[in-house]
Amino acid sequence: MEVFIERCAGLDVHSETIVACIMTGRHDDELFKQTETFPTFTKDLYRLLQWLESHEVTHIAMESTGVYWKPVFNILEDFFDITLANAQRIKNVPGRKTDVSDAEWIAKLLRYGLIEKSFVPPVDIRELRDLTRLRKKWIGHLTSEKNRIQKVLECSNVKLSTVISDVFGVSGRKLLERLVEQGYVDEVDVETRIHGKLKAKKQMISDSLFGTLNEHQRFLIRQSWQHIEYLEKQITEIEERVDLLLQNYQEELQLLMTIPGVKKDTAAIIIAEIGVDMRQFPTSQNLASWAGVSLGNKESAGKRFSTKTVKGNPHIKSALCEAAWAVSRCRNRWLATKYWSIATRKGKKKALVALSHRMLRIIYSMLINKESFKEMQIS
Template identity: 65%
Template sequence: MDILLTHCAGLDVHQKEIVVCALTSSDDESIQKEIKTFPTLTKSLFELLKWLEEKEITHIAMESTGIYWKPVYNILEGYFDITLANAQRIKNVPGRKTDVSDAEWIAKLLRHGLIEKSFVPSQDLRQLRDLTRLRKKWIGNLTAEKNRISKVLEVSNIKLGSVISDIFGVSGRRLLNQLVEKGFIDRSDVDANIHHSLRKKADTISESLFGTLDEHQLFMIKCSWNHIEFLEKSIDDLEQKIETLLQSYQEEKEILLTIPGVKKHTVACIIAEIGTDMNQFPSSRHLASWAGVSPGNNESAGKKKGAKNVQGNPHIKSALCEVAWAISRSKDTSMSSVFWALSARRGKKKALQAIAHKVIRIIYTLLINKQPFSEPRLAG
């Protein structure tokens, strides 16, 4: 097998230590192998950097399992050509498995150019990715707290949710805030806090607020309400930070906003997860597979069998599915017609993935050509 790299190293990264195998070769093609173990403390990582430089290492490779590779990558980035490998694609042959053998196996694969690089975004995109993922987590927590308040109200036989479509709208929030402050709501409070469009339901709203709310349930509502206010303030601060980081990608942001169903928060997620340089993906099909929206392929002896969908980046996949649902509810887009035609034959889940697959390939084309989206013209 051809040798592509003469000075390379394989790293087997763990929580407390890193096993490094350095492979170097001289002009007479003799291979020198040296294995060394380093702790994962910051000082030790700089010692690892110095040791690799002394060995004149130019390329290193390590697995992308967990989060333990990140501090190593952050320190070694810029000094070496780093290959972050998919752990499933560089599994060692069955047998005696040790940290030393894993590091040596990674180094040998890298030496012969048999490791495909995983996509690692730039530092500013990694920061944006952390923020968008945190926002998604906090939105989930916010929804959980709202559901918890709705549950306590139902348990105490307060039927506000049956009268008002959204108890966390303007009028609902005023009533809940009054409930948290006073512990009860009378008819005068209802008249003073409901929106003008709900005044015709004032009697029904007042009756729905008559329940059996005790001190324990009121305490539960107060706790959730305070948490909701904290989360909403935190999410607002987070979104301002995201907008600040997105200022460097205004052109790409405007292009993505032209796609049906794509809003500003979705744009932030898309840019954070896949970046803006589409040259890192060989084609739109590769990007769709990386995102996990491509159908599986299982063919043998000329027969195609059922296959599971490929697993990819769950964050971009969920964002694409949200876009696909938004497209399905629109009326003036060609992709909406495709969705409902597919859902009639294959079901909504398969139609949803098909639209998500189409959207990610559109994103690839728009970003690589720097052109906004335009609806295709129908023939005739």
């Protein structure tokens, strides 16, 4: 088998140790192989760097196991061509398995050019990715706390949610604050705390707030309310940080926002997850497969058994499905027409994934050509 890389190394990365195997030489009869084990402390990572440089290693491969690869990658990325490999695709052959044999196997696969690189975005995109994922987590906690307050209100027979569509809007918050303060809200308080169209529902709102809210329930609501205020402050700080990191990607951000159903938050997630340099993905089909919105292909003896989507990046997949659901409710849109065409035949869930697939391939083309979204005419 032809050797593609003369000086390479395979790293088997664990929580406490890194097993590194160096292979150098153009032909198998002149192969030099050496294996060393290093702890994962920062000073030992720099010692690993010096050891690799002393053997004039040019390429490195390692598994993407958990988060253990990240500190190693951060220190070595400026000095070597690093291939981060999918652990599923470089499994060792059955037999005796040790950390040393795993490191040798990784180095051997890299030497013969048999490892496909995983996508690792640049540092600023990685930072943006951390922020958008954290924002999503905080928003989930925020929704949980709001649901918890709704549950306590229902238990005390306060039916505010049946009258006001958004209990946590401006008027709803003022009413809840007064309710927590004194345990009840009279008609005068209602009149001074509601705005706009809600004034026509003044009597219904007063009736809905008449419940049996006791001190224990007020304490529970107060605890959730304080957490909501804290989470909202945290989310605001994250969004400010996201805006700062997006300053270098304003062109791509504006392009993505021309797609129906894609707003600023969704566009930020797309940039954070796939980056802006589409040369990382050979084709739009590769990108769709990486994101997990492509149909699977399980075929044997001429029979096709399953088309279930493969596991991909859950963050970009969920963002695209949300955007697809938003665009499905837009009138006179070509993408909405495609969604309902598929939904009538295969159901809404499959239609969402299909539309997400189409939108991602459109995004790939837009970022490659630096062109805004062009709406197709509905025939």
